[in-house]
Structure formats: C-alpha cells, structure tokens
Amino acid sequence: MALRNDCFALPAGVSWTPVEEALADLRARLSPVTAVETVPLDGAQGMVLASDIAAPVSLPPADNAAVDGYALAHASLGAEGEQRLVLCEGRAAAGAPFGGIVAPGQAVRILTGGVMPAGTDSVVMDEDVDREGSIIRFGSGLKPGANRRRAGEDINAGDTALAAGTRLGPAHLSRIASLGIASLEVHAPLRVAVFSTGDELAEPGEALSPGQIYDANRAMLLALAGAQGVVTLDHGRIPDRPAAIADALAAAAHGADAVIVSGGASGGDEDHVSRELSRSGAMALWRIAMKPGRPLALGQIDSVPVFGLPGNPVAAFVCFLIFARPALHRLAGAAWPEPVAYPLTARFSAKKKPGRTELLRARADGAGGVEKFRSDGSGLIGGLVWSDGLVMLEHDRGVVEEGETVRFFPYAGFGLV
Ligand code: AMP
Ligand code: MG
Numbered sequence: 001m002a003l004r005n006d007c008f009a010l011p012a013g014v015s016w017t018p019v020e021e022a023l024a025d026l027r028a029r030l031s032p033v034t035a036v037e038t039v040p041l042d043g044a045q046g047m048v049l050a051s052d053i054a055a056p057v058s059l060p061p062a063d064n065a066a067v068d069g070y071a072l073a074h075a076s077l078g079a080e081g082e083q084r085l086v087l088c089e090g091r092a093a094a095g096a097p098f099g100g101i102v103a104p105g106q107a108v109r110i111l112t113g114g115v116m117p118a119g120t121d122s123v124v125m126d127e128d129v130d131r132e133g134s135i136i137r138f139g140s141g142l143k144p145g146a147n148r149r150r151a152g153e154d155i156n157a158g159d160t161a162l163a164a165g166t167r168l169g170p171a172h173l174s175r176i177a178s179l180g181i182a183s184l185e186v187h188a189p190l191r192v193a194v195f196s197t198g199d200e201l202a203e204p205g206e207a208l209s210p211g212q213i214y215d216a217n218r219a220m221l222l223a224l225a226g227a228q229g230v231v232t233l234d235h236g237r238i239p240d241r242p243a244a245i246a247d248a249l250a251a252a253a254h255g256a257d258a259v260i261v262s263g264g265a266s267g268g269d270e271d272h273v274s275r276e277l278s279r280s281g282a283m284a285l286w287r288i289a290m291k292p293g294r295p296l297a298l299g300q301i302d303s304v305p306v307f308g309l310p311g312n313p314v315a316a317f318v319c320f321l322i323f324a325r326p327a328l329h330r331l332a333g334a335a336w337p338e339p340v341a342y343p344l345t346a347r348f349s350a351k352k353k354p355g356r357t358e359l360l361r362a363r364a365d366g367a368g369g370v371e372k373f374r375s376d377g378s379g380l381i382g383g384l385v386w387s388d389g390l391v392m393l394e395h396d397r398g399v400v401e402e403g404e405t406v407r408f409f410p411y412a413g414f415g416l417v
Pocket of ligand 1: 201213263
C-alpha cells in the first residue's frame with residue numbers, strides 16, 4: 001500500500017509547529033505500508049500482528065483446581081464447627097479428570113489444574129486438612145468457590161485476544177499458543193535505509209584528514225531503528241554534492257520502505273537533502289518548535305517516506321525518538337507508540353520560555369528525582385551517554401524551579417539500552 005504523495009504537506013502559513021501538533025499530523029497521515037504474510041508461531045517474535053485474533057476457545061476451558069486438596073460441594077458443609085467428609089475413590093489430576101459424581105457429604109482428591117468433578121464447586125487445600133484413611137476433617141470458614149479457577153476467567157471464546165497492530169513479545173506468543181493457534185498473519189518487517197551526509201565525515205577505523213570528523217550518526221541511527229524491530233539497510237556516507245545525494249536517495253528508496261538521512265536537512269547552502277527532496281515535489285520542511293532539533297525535512301521519493309534529521313548527533317537522536325520512531329511503527333503496521341513517562345522531581349532548575357518543547361538529557365536518581373546533563377550544548381554525545389532518558393518540558397511551560405515535577409521518558413521505554 002503506497003502512501004499518498006502529499007502526506008507530509010503542511011498547512012500554509014504555519015511557521016513553528018508545536019510538537020504535539022506535528023505528532024498528531026504524522027499520526028493521522030501515516031498508514032501501514034508493508035505486505036501481510038502468514039508465519040508460524042515460532043517465527044512471530046517481534047513481528048506486528050496484521051489482523052485481530054479472536055479466541056477460538058475459552059481459557060481455562062473448564063473450572064479447575066488452583067491448589068492440591070479436596071473438591072467438594074460448598075452447600076454440603078455445616079455452618080460452623082469441624083467439617084467431616086468422606087472421600088470418594090479416585091482423583092482428579094491435571095489432564096486426568098475424575099469420571100464420577102461427588103455426592104453431598106463427600107469429597108474427592110484433586111490436584112492443581114484438575115477439572116472440578118461433577119457435584120463439586122470448591123476446594124479445601126491440603127494444608128488445611130487432617131486426613132485419616134478415607135475421612136478428611138477441616139475447620140469452618142471455607143468460602144464458596146474457594147480455590148477454584150473459573151472456566152473463561154482468563155478469556156472467553158469469541159473475545160478479542162490480541163488486536164491488529166500489536167508488536168508480539170513473549171507474553172503475546174504465550175497468549176497465541178494458549179489458544180491453540182499455530183500460524184498468524186503479520187506484517188512483513190519494515191525495511192529502513194539509513195545514510196549520513198556531509199563532506200566532513202570519515203568512517204570509524206579510517207585516518208582523519210584535516211577538518212574531518214567521524215560519522216557518529218550512522219551507527220546510532222541504525223541501532224535506533226534496529227531497536228524498533230525493523231530491518232535496517234546501511235547506505236553509507238554521502239558527500240554534500242546534489243547529484244550524489246539525489247542518487248543516494250533514489251537508491252535508498254528503491255530497496256526500502258522508509259529512509260532516514262542525517263545532515264543537510266535545513267535550508268542552508270549545503271543542505272542538499274532538503275533541496276533534493278523539494279525537487280522531488282513532495283517535501284515539507286517542518287519547522288517544529290522543539291529544542292534540540294532544527295527543521296525536520298520530511299519528504300517522499302517514489303512515495304517512500306524520507307526523514308531528513310539534523311546532522312548534530314544529539315538532535316538526530318532526539319528527533320529520531322520523538323518523530324521518526326512513532327512514524328516507523330505506524331508504517332510497520334504497529335499501533336502508534338506512546339513513550340513511557342514518569343513524573344519525577346526536578347533536582348535542577350532550567351530557564352525556559354513558553355512556546356517550544358524542550359528535551360533535556362536526564363538521569364533518574366533512583367530516589368524520585370531526576371538530574372539534567374551539565375551542559376545544554378546539543379553537540380555533546382557525552383550527554384547522551386551520561387543520560388538514561390529525556391525530560392520533556394512542555395510547549396507552554398516556563399521556567400522550571402528545583403523541586404517541580406517534570407516528565408521523564410526513560411530510554412528503555414523507547415526500546416533502547
Ligand atoms: P548539518 O545538519 O549537516 O548542517 O550538520 C550539523 C552539525 O552536525 C555539523 O557540525 C556537522 O559537522 C555535524 N554532523 C553532521 N553529520 C554528522 C555525523 N554523521 N556525525 C557527526 N557529526 C555530524
Ligand atoms: Mg552537513
């Protein structure tokens with residue numbers, strides 16, 4: 001399914017779009033682009049479910065015992081005093097039901113997972129029972145239905161077990177297996193091409209020429225994308241030449257469902273990514289009221305979405321997490337992911353004016369507080385390494401005083417280590 005050609009168009013006249021608005025736009029305009037395929041259960045880890053799964057059976061399928069003990073009819077017990085019941089021959093165990101009927105005044109041995117025999121509704125546990133031969137004795141106070149798991153208490157046949165758009169992890173696989181389902185419809189993995197632009201960039205492992213720096217973005221962006229469960233394709237480093245960037249965009253779009261580029265994304269002289277994307281006709285420079293982050297260039301090459309991120313590694317990291325990440329999930333068929341946030345107490349103060357969202361590299365102190373990195377300089381990769389999450393200061397928020405509550409987004413909530 002191809003995206004509409006104008007999916008990144010911005011309303012005319014908008015200059016600085018609030019983050020929330022930009023995200024709502026992305027969310028509304030993007031849709032799954034990957035094919036649907038059927039995979040066996042054991043190949044489904046990390047895949048995105050393409051259709052709802054309805055439970056073909058109830059779980060548990062029948063009432064059964066939650067403990068080892070004796071099954072009985074609660075109505076046949078006395079109101080108070082010592083209870084005394086006669087045991088039936090036989091027992092109910094997991095996988096081996098008791099075939100008979102338990103009469104009032106009787107009980108039958110039952111083990112955890114054993115189906116409740118006809119005539120019983122409650123289980124008195126071993127620890128509460130004195131047994132002598134075929135007689136059991138226990139105190140009063142057993143509740144009706146005690147230690148019994150109800151049929152369907154986990155899920156009822158016909159109910160939706162998992163919704164389309166769920167990314168499948170261990171718990172989901174258990175759910176699917178528990179329902180006896182051996183194969184399922186998932187989205188083919190999203191293929192994401194990544195390249196860096198910049199004449200100044202050298203490859204790690206190579207010697208630096210004067211004026212060069214190492215490409216710090218490609219490894220980071222490949223890992224950020226990989227952590228979202230997509231297939232990543234490394235398209236290398238591209239010099240700041242229009243023809244080279246045009247070729248690189250075409251090649252990347254040809255074999256991928258989405259392209260992520262760093263550098264050259266704002267409107268400057270050497271910003272060939274944004275220029276090439278506008279030449280292709282379907283580009284919008286999103287001037288987002290966010291720090292860090294310069295204009296984000298969103299465009300399409302042959303209907304494949306291209307995310308032009310800032311070259312500055314910290315800005316690229318933050319823009320990826322805030323914008324590219326949910327977009328990739330949506331393109332992959334997954335539900336729009338809302339990152340996990342915790343309210344924590346600011347152990348810092350920060351100058352801020354209302355009118356833009358700010359993301360601070362931050363570290364939870366394990367005692368309900370959060371610190372911010374010593375420097376706001378957005379070029380410092382050391383701040384990314386030091387931090388274990390981001391504090392988001394909302395668009396309308398002003399100065400932050402020490403002791404105020406701020407929202408902390410741990411990197412783990414974005415799938416990162
Ligand atoms: P740009 O967005 O291309 O104008 O780049 C902004 C800043 O980020 C410049 O200082 C670049 O040298 C730097 N930069 C761009 N790409 C990378 C990269 N892949 N690794 C490290 N720094 C980069
Ligand atoms: Mg550049």
